[in-house]
Amino acid sequence: MRIDRILRTAALQLARRQMTTPFLDAEVLLAYALNKSREYLAAHPEQIISTAQQRRYRRLVALRKAGTPVAYLRGYKEFYGLQFVVNRSVLIPRPESEAMVDAAIEAARQFRRPTIADLGTGSGNIAGALAKHLPRADVYATDTSRKALRVARKNAHNFGVRIHFYHGNLLLPLKNKKLDIITANLPYLPSSIKSPTASSLAYEPSGALYSGTDGLSHYRRLLKQIAQRRPLPQIVICEMLENQQRQFCNLVERQLRNNYQTFFTVVNGVAFVTLGLQKNRHQAGTIIVAANPLSHSRAKNQHPKIPIVAAVRPMAQRRPR
Numbered sequence: 001m002r003i004d005r006i007l008r009t010a011a012l013q014l015a016r017r018q019m020t021t022p023f024l025d026a027e028v029l030l031a032y033a034l035n036k037s038r039e040y041l042a043a044h045p046e047q048i049i050s051t052a053q054q055r056r057y058r059r060l061v062a063l064r065k066a067g068t069p070v071a072y073l074r075g076y077k078e079f080y081g082l083q084f085v086v087n088r089s090v091l092i093p094r095p096e097s098e099a100m101v102d103a104a105i106e107a108a109r110q111f112r113r114p115t116i117a118d119l120g121t122g123s124g125n126i127a128g129a130l131a132k133h134l135p136r137a138d139v140y141a142t143d144t145s146r147k148a149l150r151v152a153r154k155n156a157h158n159f160g161v162r163i164h165f166y167h168g169n170l171l172l173p174l175k176n177k178k179l180d181i182i183t184a185n186l187p188y189l190p191s192s193i194k195s196p197t198a199s200s201l202a203y204e205p206s207g208a209l210y211s212g213t214d215g216l217s218h219y220r221r222l223l224k225q226i227a228q229r230r231p232l233p234q235i236v237i238c239e240m241l242e243n244q245q246r247q248f249c250n251l252v253e254r255q256l257r258n259n260y261q262t263f264f265t266v267v268n269g270v271a272f273v274t275l276g277l278q279k280n281r282h283q284a285g286t287i288i289v290a291a292n293p294l295s296h297s298r299a300k301n302q303h304p305k306i307p308i309v310a311a312v313r314p315m316a317q318r319r320p321r
């Protein structure tokens with residue numbers, strides 16, 4: 001069968017199953033099945049593909065029709081310009097989480113050799129992107145899933161970066177480390193959110209998605225752990241839903257009991273709330289909250305690039321609250 005015909009048939013089948021990007025999925029999977037690029041498919045629509053290749057492609061399309069995410073079918077997902085190995089033990093990295101990497105890289109400018117901890121590292125996408133872009137940083141990563149850590153180690157190895165991985169609950173494995181920057185994309189979906197079979201959520205590990213009735217149980221735990229640390233980490237960057245931000249700010253106020261300042265900024269179209277924390281003159285820090293408006297399909301480059309310098313200016317330059 002010709003490339004253009006088999007593609008059209010597959011795309012129509014996927015469209016009938018209400019897939020949001022049927023033509024793209026059909027093309028990406030055919031490129032994967034033939035071990036060619038999408039550009040190659042576009043340039044050779046008339047090429048006949050073998051029966052074995054057709055069989056392989058139809059099997060992939062059948063799995064996609066049943067809902068399996070393309071990233072799990074191919075075994076990798078692009079994040080921050082890098083190809084991360086993924087499997088069903090890890091959350092598929094989302095483009096909106098790239099804003100956390102942007103924010104961390106910007107924040108790291110104020111340290112000569114920053115020590116960074118990525119909590120709930122999953123595939124190691126945030127830690128891996130940071131280690132790749134900040135070669136002078138010491139990068140640590142934790143996760144409670146041993147299977148996820150195996151994937152993350154593989155990714156770090158593939159990129160040739162050094163990350164210290166620890167199995168354990170949030171910051172606990174890093175008790176005696178002085179941390180400058182924390183990134184934490186923890187589970188934040190309220191348990192009431194249903195995952196329709198067409199959504200990738202139905203295929204991803206629930207331990208990577210849900211966090212109690214309001215979705216904030218993990219962040220509550222994290223704030224408690226942060227409150228017990230001395231010195232406080234300078235900068236904490238988290239992702240959550242837009243409608244969780246206010247409650248999160250209240251939690252910070254209650255659990256950290258510091259002077260703080262909240263201001264809003266936007267990074268690549270993602271709204272951030274920033275809380276500046278100050279225990280005393282010697283301990284100052286910032287929590288940056290990346291809001292996820294649950295628009296998983298949003299492309300990063302659809303938004304103007306807005307610098308976030310203001311989000312991480314040092315405490316001394318901020319106005320008192």
Ligand SMILES: C[S@@+](CC[C@H](N)C(=O)[O-])C[C@H]1O[C@@H](n2cnc3c(N)ncnc32)[C@H](O)[C@@H]1O
Pocket residue numbers: 090091092093094097119120121122123124125126142143144145148168169170185186187188207208209218
């Ligand atoms: C939302 S996923 C994020 C994965 C990845 N950082 C990303 O941005 O795509 C959350 C991750 O946190 C891990 N996790 C859940 N509870 C944890 C805990 N108490 N301590 C450390 N990691 C935890 C899960 O196993 C999962 O890998």
